[in-house]
Amino acid sequence: GNSVTQMEGPVTLSEEAFLTINCTYTATGYPSLFWYVQYPGEGLQLLLKATKADDKGSNKGFEATYRKETTSFHLEKGSVQVSDSAVYFCALTRYTGNTPLVFGKGTRLSVIA
């Protein structure tokens, strides 16, 4: 079946540090990949997405590249801010018969000033 594995947290970084959150997936065929972010007390919101191999999703300084050869979709940001403190979820879906989103367990990021 489809599954997502992401690095366990929590991750604590100083402001302006480089961020990487690893995500690997297992799926048949060609899934679409997503990163969602959950700020404290809120629901999830889409951060970025990629639909095919070698696509790069980007938003708010975050980037992730769809790597089919390594089945990975790692999230990166060059310089994190305190406001980036949140829980980040990697997710996938296959849009054949509307397969629902499958999520990783989430990685909590805390950025300290």
Added chain:
Amino acid sequence: NAGVTQTPKFRVLKTGQSMTLLCAQDMNHEYMYWYRQDPGMGLRLIHYSVGEGTTAKGEVPDGYNVSRLKKKQNFLLGLESAAPSQTSVYFCASSDQGRVPEAFFGQGTRLTVV
């Protein structure tokens, strides 16, 4: 533009009580989902609906029932006899059809079963 609205936001139940969580979306989306979020477990799909009058089981459906009568109306999640193991944060989401539709989430319902 309300998006996805969940009610209630908080609820405390006694073991064995029943309740219904309500989810409404104003985006005319075909698909709606109920997830539960537990520490260290991420989001797990309970039930989902791909259109009016249709529902399907997700990863953790036991102890829950759902109802979706009309596409634009509420997607209801019912607990017939609440158990402490159902203490969780519940999220409703919706998405449209299409190649890569974005899922929109509600703010969540925090349920405690004592």
